[in-house]
Each structure stands twice: as structure tokens, then as C-alpha cells.
Amino acid sequence: MATHDPRIDAYIAKSAEFARPILEHLRAIVHAACPEAEESLKWGFPHFGYKGAMMCSMASFKQHCSFGFWLQAQVVGGEAAEGMGSFGKIASLKDLPNKRELTAYIKKAMALNDAGIKSTRAKAAPKPPPELPADFAVLLKKHRSAKATYDGFSPSMQREYIEWIVEAKTEATRSKRMATAVEWLTEGKQRNWKYQK
Template sequence: MATRDPRIDAYIAKSAAFAQPILEHLRSVIHMACPEVEEGLKWSMPFFSYKGAPMCMMAAFKQHCGFGFWLSGQVVGDTAEDGMGQFGKLASLKDLPPKKELVAYVKKAMVLNETGVKPARARVEKPAPVLPDDFAALLAQKQHAAARKTYQDFGPGAQREYVDWIVEAKTDATRRKRIATALEWLAEGKSRHWKYQKC
């Protein structure tokens, strides 16, 4: 049987009067659905873990509470609710799904933790950077074919490091110097931060 963390008792006791029954109800449902749940605080909020991995969390704010699952997309699907968590701003018990539905969500989260599912990390691919005209003109020249090939073989991130370095120059003299250095390093097959890379 899981024990209750006294820090969560204190968190609930310090919460606004409207929030206390919501937090107590959520805590009770979580313990009923998952007797082995582990309680704790993360980021100063009550967190509930199972099998050593976060499962769900709750929080009290000035005018509402929030509740959500760590693997929210896999547990409740994509939601666009306002407020922390997947259930919007909870101002009273009636804002929560029925107890049976909450239990089903907790059971689903338990299975995900048991099978070792990790949160999906959204990866945003940035487009390739736009080459400044002066740098592009030099790269296009025959004598800079090696530099051009290296630049074209780099991914968008490595390309962006060179472009950002060039466009962030404060003076024309610095910009020209950086372009000359970039062409030299690229001809040698070097990334912008080659000095700091492990051999």
C-alpha cells in the first residue's frame, strides 16, 4: 500500500477553500485506481508516480486547479484546454470528468508506465537558413567549390551557425572577415564550432 506524502497534505491545506475538495478528490481517485502510486513534489506541485516514472500531477492556483497526465497524448488524446493539464481550469468538482472516467485514465497511464512508454518530444524542423547575398555570391565562385560542397552537405543547423555568425557582425569589416574565415573553414570541411568539437 502506498503511503501519503505529508508535503501533499500541507499543499492541499494551504490551497484556497474551493481547491481543497478538488485536490482531495483527485488524490483519492488516483490512490483508488493505483494503490502502488508514489507521491511527491516536483516543481512545487503534487506529482504521482508509478513504477518509478511520473504518471500525473495536480496544482492549485488562485482561481482554479489543474490536473494532467505525464503522457497526456497517449492517455486522454490531444486536448486544447485552457489551463494546466488536460481538463481545463477546474473551479469545482463538477468540472472534473466522472470518477469512473478518471479511474480509466489512471489505469491507462499505469499500463503506459509499466510498458516503459516515454513522452513524445515534439521536434520542430527549422528550414535551411537564407544565405546572405554577399556570402552566396562568394560560395558560387569556382575557387570556393570545396567550401560550397561542405556547406551544402551540412544540415540546416550547421548551415545556420555560419549564416547567423556572419549576419550578426556589427561592422562591415567584421562581416568581411567572418565571411573569409567561413570560406576557409568550409573549404577544410570544418563546422562553425570545430574548435570545440571532440576529436
């Protein structure tokens, strides 16, 4: 038996007039193909899960809708289309594959969930260590305890200081930030120490 989340009803009701029949059509096809589909609202738009894992989602925007599969590459193949989703920007029911094709995609997504296939993301390459600006390096040489603290920080903690300094728009601001950085580093503080608990 299909379970309907009232938040999805509300989402569809507040969507643009052109979007409502598209969203209702997609919802009906998902539930017809997968009666066990679990509805939820994640990241502000409707999602359908199956056996505790994400399966597909739909969304409406001002001038188009989208519908996509969590395991896009395995279900439909290739990269997601322009407009967030598997089928690009959907402005009418004509922009969607037919019911039989959509049902086949949903069944494929279900099979992947049954097999326990998870979404894999390519790991981002680690950022190189931050490059110490020459003027800040000279200042740190004069303050050994600040340099020791800086050298003991992880690259991401060092990067927070460096980015803060180099983003200064004026030389006066940059000088003031470098002086503050030395003060905080001497006290053993991270750049965003005020927000730490």
C-alpha cells in the first residue's frame, strides 16, 4: 500500500499551476511501480525511498520541474541532464518518457536498492598545503611562539588564516589582520576560535 506524506501533498499544492499535473503524474507512477515507496521531504523537495535507501526525487521550480534517480548513472546512464534531474527541465508531461519507460527505470532503481548498491562519489583531491605569503612569513619569524602554533596546525587550519589575510581589500586591513593573527597564534588560537565550544 502506498504511503502518502501530507508534506508532499502540500508541496504539490503550493507548486505552480503547470507543475501540479507533472508532480502528481510522477508520484502516481512511482507508487504504481513501487507500492512500497516511502515518501519524504528532504532538502525541501519530495523524495521516494525504497527499503530504507533513496530511490528518486522530484522538484518544481518557477518554470520547470525535475525528476531524477539517486543512482542516476546506473538507472538512466550518463550524467544528470541540465536542470537537476535525469530528464532535464520538465515543463509539461510531453517532456517526460512514457509511462512504460518510467516504470522500467523505477524497477531498475528498486533492483539496485535490493542489491544494496550505494551512491559513490569521487573523492576530491586533497588541497595542497597553503602557501605562506612572504610578508606574513617575515612577521611569523619575529614571533617564534606564533610560528610554532601555526606550524602545529593542520593545513586546513593554516588555510583559514592565510585566506583571511590575503582576502583583505586594502593594505591597512591586511596589516591589521596579520597583527591580529600573530596575537591569536601566540595565544594558541585557531582562526575561528570565537565559534568553538
